[in-house]
Amino acid sequence: MLTREAARAYFALQAVAGAAWWVAVFAVPAVREATLGGLDPALMAVFDLPLFVGASALAATGLRWAVWIAAPWTALVAGGMALYATGTERAGWGALLMIAATIGSAAAALLVLSGRIPSERMLVGPFAFRAAPSTTARGRVGRTGAQIVVFWGLFLIVFPLAIVAIEQRWGLHLDAPPAARVSGAVLLVAASALGIWSALAMSLRGEGTPLPAAMPHRLVVSGPYRYVRNPMALAGIAQGVAVGLMLGSWLVVLYALAGSLFWNRIVRPLEEADLQARFGAEFAAYRDRVACWIPRPRRSVRPPAG
Template sequence: MSPRSWGRLFFGAQALAGAAWWIAVFVSPGIRTATLGSLDAPLVALLDIPLFVLGSALAAAGLRAAVWSTTGWTTLVAAGMALYATVTGAAGWGALLMAAAALGSIGAAVLVLTGRVPSEWLLRGPFRFRLAATARPVAHLSRTAVQILVFSAVFLVALPAVIVVAEHRWGLHVPFPVAVRIAGAVLFALAFALSMWSAASMSVQGEGTPLPSAMPRRLVVAGPYRFVRNPMAVGGIAQGMAVGLMAGSWLVVLYALCGSLVWNALVRPLEEADLEERFGADFRAYRDRVACWIPRRPRITV
């Protein structure tokens, strides 16, 4: 299937899911309360059924105007539901489901309107691929340390904190056993060690940093890179999951897992294409020998 077909398929599935949800809202008081709180269901339906359900169906049929209107409406409703759930503490499931629908609609709209996955949009500004300047290892290590600090502050502290607050406020929190939180702490320690080992190898042996704007000048196949091709990503995603386990937040764990999917589908292909262009046969041999995610015994070629 083409990217445009996948986008239309999403809108079709969203139309069916929206119709099923509205039937459930009017049939089940429990679902109505969990997803709409005290909002007037008939009044909301008056706008949402034509703009969300029927609009998604028209977008699935390929009507570009419906793609724009449905995506805009879904995003607006998601923002409104998030605000409503935060202020009242009700309709948390509605806010979460609409947030997921908004993200999905935006992604599907891009596919339908452009007919492709424009992953190159990620490589702009500070994320554009550029080789690191020639410098001493200590300079690369210093830059890498700053990058890790900023990454951790944003993706392992700030965003998870917002998610945890929303999870509690929206009534979505599920208590985790103490053993799970302890396991999260152990996982975090192991993942942090892996990230530090990977960063040091990248800086010293690769003569660069993990950030695309200061990429390594040499192909790194030693240290943790002997076991997986992307140990920095493995370490970062595992730390995100560990933060969720320690915080007792299933939404943070889900956030980390979604991050892994985005990285694997959008970032990794671009990164590996750049490595193949720069290092050619050496990278292809390394890629064939070493797994991307799960360590395996390296293949021995004769």
């Protein structure tokens, strides 16, 4: 649960993990090389032990001023490590770990300081919930097709290729078996078919598009929406994993899975609140009847005895 207690527990875990990492840095040369490269560990420790490990430990007790030290310092180190890894092709694992710590620290800091993550502030521009303008079915399908080209191009081509380039530059690439690439291609075809089916159902039956800025006028409960409430999101996650398998990139697979967690925990509650506000009892009944991710087995109706 996203609570202050969970955020404080995160900072406690970060402090313990940071202390253990510093022990490994001085005790295991391979860890030092993989995470610090040619940087002086003694000099780094002078700053990082109090500002990262110590401040995280204090933030775990609920001290707000410690949060203002731990989170910005983590982001600063992550940025510096990313630049260092990109420029030298060393310490890529250190850069990756600090980027992950930055994301966790930022979320935990928001929870400790304000008690919540203001996810609704992301709903701006093309991500703000608005009903689609009235147009013909051909117009809606054309707009949906344009959205697919743009978003699939960005999230399934541009971003993954950038991640692969970073993965190679930072020395994080791991060899994948040939079967993974074949499996990825099969999964990509199936997931893309599901995505297109879902988009057409949204355009033709819902009189809208998948984009939040052009939401449907009718609640779509047919097509793939008979089986799961979020077939478009399911298709997108599977597509991301498929692209990662095809590229032989574990980081792209992780990117897709992380996106699924972000969508499920941050975006989906906002979207469902909007659907509840617009469709009321109709959406509530649909939500209770149809699963979010995994289709529920259909129950057979037995005729009354006698």
